[in-house]
Amino acid sequence: MSKSAFTDAYASVVAAVRELRLEKGVSQVELARRLGRPQQFVSYFETGVRRIDLVEFVVIVRALGGDPKELFTELADAMPMDTTI
Template sequence: MEKTIFTKEYKLLISLLKQARKDAKLTQTDVAKAIGEPQSFVSKVESGERKIDVLELWRLSLLYKKPIQHFFPFTKKEFSQKEKTVLKAATLDKNSK
């Protein structure tokens, strides 16, 4: 399975995060101070060097005044065949227990 950080969906998430920060008229330094992280944290998230976890995403969505759904505009139709296969296998495995 493709690493999440390299998927088109994750790249879109990162792009939307950067745009939301800019729309909020905040610098990476402003964001870092607001969330109690170093500026390098924000830079690494926005460059794709570091994955963001769900709680970090939630904190940023609050700071940027965007609903968390804003960062997930894709639909089920956009899942790749490989992802569909993995999801189906995970569901079958879960149901067999």
């Protein structure tokens, strides 16, 4: 797995998705059901065991009733210009 999965920048992506899930009052089990995936899928990306790609990000945020463009913009705006991969 790429080291970038453990950077502060990536951690902020995971934290934002998890925070959205909690704000919406959705359990990991319910989110997994909405995604048609096992609960471990949600647990793995929330704990950093598994990375989520851009397509998964969009699908997950939509499954939570969020706006992927809005959340992505917030994350991109908050990311330091010198962030590396």
